[in-house]
Amino acid sequence: MSQRIAAVVLSVMLGTAVGPIYSNAQNAQNTQNEEMVRRAKTKVQPTYPELAHKMNISGTVKIEVTVAPNGTVKEARVVGGHPVLAQSALDAAKRWRFEPAALESTGVIDFKFESR
Secondary structure (H helix, E strand, O other): OHHHHHHHHHHHHHHHHOOOOOOOOOOEEEEEOOOOOOOEEEOOOOOOOHHHHHOOOOEEEEEEEEEOOOOEEEEEEEEEOOHHHHHHHHHHHHOOEEOOOOOOEEEEEEEEEOOO
């Protein structure tokens, strides 16, 4: 009986720890976190770094962006992901443009990199 309870507790813990899963249809795919309520008007795809390709590195890079009222990315910083992929994702996120709004907003953009 205690093994069954432990299994249920473990599955509940894993269910809350695992975030949303997105399809990997492109070499570098991005998704916008639900925290960001502003819609992106222009999404720039990151380039897949040659070193990452040679090393067969794939994964997700999370970039936190602060968007100015006019829709430009005011600040961007890496909050997770492989260091070889991070700079490419950061450069792409800085070039995104969002719909204008009255105030600044903050959110996380996920860039998925997949080696071919």
